[in-house]
Amino acid sequence: xxxxxxxxxxxxxxxxxxxxxxxxxxxxxxxxxxxxxxxxxxxxxxxxxxxxxxxxxxxxxxxxxxxxxxxxxxxxxxxxxxxxxxxxxxxxxxxxxxxxxxxxxxxxxxxxxxxxxxxxxxxxxxxxxxxxxxxxxxxxxxxxxxxxxxxxxxxxxxxxxxxxxxxxxxxxxxxxxxxxxxxxxxxxxxxxxxxxxxxxxxxxxxxxxxxxxxxxxxxxxxxxxxxxxxxxxxxxxxxxxxxxxxxxxxxxxxxxxxxxxxxxxxxxxxxxxxxxxxxxxxxxxxxxxxxxxxxxxxxxxxxxxxxxxxxxxxxxxxxxxxxxxxxxxxxxxxxxxxxxxxxxxxxxxxxxxxxxxxxxxxxxxxxxxxxxxxxxxxxxxxxxxxxxxxxxxxxxxxxxxxxxxxxxxxxxxxxxxxxxxxxxxxxxxxxxxxxxxxxxxxxxxxxxxxxxxxxxxxxxxxxxxxxxxxxxxxxxxxxxxxxxxxxxx
Amino acid sequence: xxxxxxxxxxxxxxxxxxxxxxxxxxxxxxxxxxxxxxxxxxxxxxxxxxxxxxxxxxxxxxxxxxxxxxxxxxxxxxxxxxxxxxxxxxxxxxxxxxxxxxxxxxxxxxxxxxxxxxxxxxxxxxxxxxxxxxxxxxxxxxxxxxxxxxxxxxxxxxxxxxxxxxxxxxxxxxxxxxxxxxxxxxxxxxxxxxxxxxxxxxxxxxxxxxxxxxxxxxxxxxxxxxxxxxxxxxxxxxxxxxxxxxxxxxxxxxxxxxxxxxxxxxxxxxxxxxxxxxxxxxxxxxxxxxxxxxxxxxxxxxxxxxxxxxx
Amino acid sequence: xxxxxxxxxxxxxxxxxxxxxxxxxxxxxxxxxxxxxxxxxxxxxxxxxxxxxxxxxxxxxxxxxxxxxxxxxxxxxxxxxxxxxxxxxxxxxxxxx
Numbered sequence: 001x002x003x004x005x006x007x008x009x010x011x012x013x014x015x016x017x018x019x020x021x022x023x024x025x026x027x028x029x030x031x032x033x034x035x036x037x038x039x040x041x042x043x044x045x046x047x048x049x050x051x052x053x054x055x056x057x058x059x060x061x062x063x064x065x066x067x068x069x070x071x072x073x074x075x076x077x078x079x080x081x082x083x084x085x086x087x088x089x090x091x092x093x094x095x096x097x098x099x100x101x102x103x104x105x106x107x108x109x110x111x112x113x114x115x116x117x118x119x120x121x122x123x124x125x126x127x128x129x130x131x132x133x134x135x136x137x138x139x140x141x142x143x144x145x146x147x148x149x150x151x152x153x154x155x156x157x158x159x160x161x162x163x164x165x166x167x168x169x170x171x172x173x174x175x176x177x178x179x180x181x182x183x184x185x186x187x188x189x190x191x192x193x194x195x196x197x198x199x200x201x202x203x204x205x206x207x208x209x210x211x212x213x214x215x216x217x218x219x220x221x222x223x224x225x226x227x228x229x230x231x232x233x234x235x236x237x238x239x240x241x242x243x244x245x246x247x248x249x250x251x252x253x254x255x256x257x258x259x260x261x262x263x264x265x266x267x268x269x270x271x272x273x274x275x276x277x278x279x280x281x282x283x284x285x286x287x288x289x290x291x292x293x294x295x296x297x298x299x300x301x302x303x304x305x306x307x308x309x310x311x312x313x314x315x316x317x318x319x320x321x322x323x324x325x326x327x328x329x330x331x332x333x334x335x336x337x338x339x340x341x342x343x344x345x346x347x348x349x350x351x352x353x354x355x356x357x358x359x360x361x362x363x364x365x366x367x368x369x370x371x372x373x374x375x376x377x378x379x380x381x382x383x384x385x386x387x388x389x390x391x392x393x394x395x396x397x398x399x400x401x402x403x404x405x406x407x408x409x410x411x412x413x414x415x416x417x418x419x420x421x422x423x424x425x426x427x428x429x430x431x432x433x434x435x436x437x438x439x440x441x442x443x444x445x446x447x448x449x450x451x452x453x454x455x456x457x458x459x460x461x462x463x464x465x466x467x468x469x470x471x472x473x474x475x476x477x478x479x480x481x482x483x484x485x486x487x488x489x
Numbered sequence: 490x491x492x493x494x495x496x497x498x499x500x501x502x503x504x505x506x507x508x509x510x511x512x513x514x515x516x517x518x519x520x521x522x523x524x525x526x527x528x529x530x531x532x533x534x535x536x537x538x539x540x541x542x543x544x545x546x547x548x549x550x551x552x553x554x555x556x557x558x559x560x561x562x563x564x565x566x567x568x569x570x571x572x573x574x575x576x577x578x579x580x581x582x583x584x585x586x587x588x589x590x591x592x593x594x595x596x597x598x599x600x601x602x603x604x605x606x607x608x609x610x611x612x613x614x615x616x617x618x619x620x621x622x623x624x625x626x627x628x629x630x631x632x633x634x635x636x637x638x639x640x641x642x643x644x645x646x647x648x649x650x651x652x653x654x655x656x657x658x659x660x661x662x663x664x665x666x667x668x669x670x671x672x673x674x675x676x677x678x679x680x681x682x683x684x685x686x687x688x689x690x691x692x693x694x695x696x697x698x699x700x701x702x703x704x705x706x707x708x709x710x711x712x713x714x715x716x717x718x719x720x721x722x723x724x725x726x727x728x729x730x731x732x733x734x735x736x737x738x739x740x741x742x743x744x745x746x747x748x749x750x751x752x753x754x755x756x757x758x759x760x761x762x763x764x765x766x767x768x769x770x771x772x773x774x775x776x777x778x779x780x781x782x783x784x785x786x787x788x789x790x791x792x793x794x795x796x797x798x799x800x
Numbered sequence: 801x802x803x804x805x806x807x808x809x810x811x812x813x814x815x816x817x818x819x820x821x822x823x824x825x826x827x828x829x830x831x832x833x834x835x836x837x838x839x840x841x842x843x844x845x846x847x848x849x850x851x852x853x854x855x856x857x858x859x860x861x862x863x864x865x866x867x868x869x870x871x872x873x874x875x876x877x878x879x880x881x882x883x884x885x886x887x888x889x890x891x892x893x894x895x896x897x
Contacts (some may be wrong), residue, residue: 065755109653146650179845186606501810591816607859624860647875
């Protein structure tokens with residue numbers, strides 16, 4: 001795989017952020033400069049890997065030269081590259097918006113934690129080994145918890161501890177699954193397991209159940225979402241953006257991959273996943289309607305969107321997950337861009353207005369117009385209006401579900417969509433009403449350079465919808481989820 | 490059938506009983522002490538299952554360092570607990586859930602082939618090319634070195650997270666009385682020797698970077714307890730260097746050998762042994778420093794008068 | 801009854817106890833203990849998977865995995881304990897004034 005001056009881009013995508021994290025920690029004064037450079041270089045490596053995969057197809061890197069099952073393989077196909085590039089792009093823009101942090105302690109620790117998080121995320125997207133996935137999700141979870149509590153107040157610390165406990169339970173369930181797999185098959189490489197795992201295997205059922213519950217805990221699928229709203233709403237704006245846009249995606253990705261490599265889920269399991277997703281969509285929507293604060297509303301919307309992704313995975317198409325995973329992946333991308341934009345915009349609104357109580361937003365004489373515009377754009381994508389990426393994903397979901405005759409799932413998705421319209425109208429109405437303002441208005445428009453990164457992200461969510469066809473074609477490289485061997489009864 | 494069977498059954502029952510006792514203990518201090526005993530019993534069970542390396546790691550890190558961390562936290566927050574109790578229906582519901590999960594796992598475990606497939610043949614076949622003679626070390630530092638690098642990264646992430654959280658100064662009382670401090674002074678050099686030996690032994694027999702690092706970490710913890718060493722803000726740069734050294738050397742060697750015809754992590758055969766020993770040695774020191782820092786629990790910031798607390 | 805069977809079941813029982821208590825105990829320090837017991841129970845599965853009837857030597861891969869798991873667990877516990885400590889300090893400050 002040695003390519004272009006002998007650089008292995010897959011390895012680089014994992015080691016570059018790690019080296020950056022170490023440098024940031026060693027030289028705290030230059031942390032922001034080093035950190036930003038490291039994220040940019042990592043993004044370049046992800047792009048280079050993408051070009052390589054586009055030219056040569058899916059590639060495998062046998063680390064240490066041993067090859068699976070004795071060694072660990074990295075594997076990059078269309079899905080991994082799309083996740084890597086998405087992570088790098090969103091990460092870079094969130095990094096830019098984090099440059100404005102004034103608190104010295106937060107400045108010092110944000111960068112090493114975020115780069116360690118990036119190491120873990122990229123590691124998950126390239127991993128070809130079950131136990132390696134376990135180690136990588138632990139890198140992610142410790143870094144993510146560090147980011148959750150970075151604000152340092154009691155509420156954030158308590159939310160972080162609850163998140164840590166949920167995350168530890170999820171990891172232990174995953175470890176049990178690893179144990180069962182090794183006990184039965186004596187190997188942990190995903191590509192090797194794809195060949196062995198037989199249909200109707202009781203052990204495999206246990207493994208799938210354990211990993212599904214473990215990852216549902218980490219990605220906050222209803223009813224295991226209880227930790228998410230407080231954790232995501234209580235963090236600083238850049239940290240919330242990273243947690244909601246990127247961190248939950250890693251465990252979703254693992255669910256997609258396990259169904260690819262182990263076995264396609266059975267009808268019962270698909271229905272269960274879809275039902276939980278639908279409940280999450282409705283419950284998250286209802287809670288978002290009731291949320292008193294803007295950031296809490298955005299956090300509950302993540303619960304609803306995770307539900308939508310599971311509904312798409314379960315029901316977008318008659319061919320089961322071999323087809324529907326693409327709709328799920330597209331909604332994951334759309335959500336990453338739009339949610340990062342939305343959390344950053346919400347943070348900007350809170351900074352300018354001085355609070356984020358939704359009921360009082362329409363009384364504020366200060367209107368951070370650009371941040372409000374960004375919020376609205378992101379809301380359009382999350383609701384799923386054309387031409388956004390959110391629309392493209394939802395369209396695939398609807399089209400697939402209609403083609404397969406899953407009418408009640410179409411209805412559920414529509415109800416979820418209406419709920420999100422209602423949720424975001426609550427906020428947007430406050431932005432647009434001026435009659436309740438006491439005192440002069442429009443003196444301070446609250447524009448700043450810090451409005452640029454969220455705006456670019458929101459425009460990205462819009463633009464991604466226009467190139468959805470190309471993204472879908474790229475996702476198919478290496479045929480992820482095409483080669484499942486059996487169906488679990 | 491024989492005495493060993495009686496021993497195994499007794500030990501297994503003791504483990505389950507201890508696990509219950511740890512979580513049922515009224516007093517938190519008692520719970521932690523029982524937990525340390527549980528860890529040592531677990532190590533014993535793993536020796537019985539022919540896993541001496543893991544037993545060493547569990548005794549040193551799982552029981553020893555973890556126990557020290559728990560006791561230190563207990564001392565810092567005091568034993569007071571909220572009188573909150575879980576309502577009975579929840580207890581019954583969760584109990585039923587846990588029982589269902591456990592019995593499902595039990596069924597899956599019993600259905601699995603006894604002493605089924607594994608990688609021992611592949612390990613044995615490639616051991617000569619790995620650069621070390623001890624299979625577990627070969628797996629940790631060569632075949633699955635990527636995992637091990639990331640494991641050191643987890644430890645590094647933990648110390649960053651802990652430093653980012655903790656700001657409170659320590660209560661200014663000495664942690665050990667004069668008698669214990671004297672013991673610590675005698676024990677320190679001996680423990681250093683043991684730690685270094687474990688590291689060196691890892692190439693050929695049970696032992697290695699993690700066990701050696703844990704023992705050296707325990708040395709540092711003793712030194713902290715006896716106030717033979719008091720972290721000062723001026724030491725932060727050294728501390729950062731010590732945490733980073735292992736990850737940095739490991740990552741740079743792994744990436745460095747990947748330039749040219751080889752893969753990342755693919756040591757040239759002639760250099761495999763020296764490179765692995767280099768990585769192990771530096772990683773051991775980093776693990777020791779990191780574990781001690783996790784025990785100390787915060788960044789030594791110029792906050793309070795605590796630094797001058799030594800009598 | 802071979803040792804792998806005995807200890808495998810014991811490990812699962814330890815996991816079950818830890819799992820039950822992790823979900824029902826209120827005190828955070830006790831929940832940390834419960835989660836650690838869970839992880840030890842889960843590790844037993846891997847140790848048992850590595851076990852071979854002597855004189856055949858055990859499989860070293862699961863052993864390495866469990867060592868990694870132990871280090872990962874101590875890291876997570878250290879973070880949890882730091883959070884618990886900081887929360888206790890802040891709560892004390894708040895109740896003091």
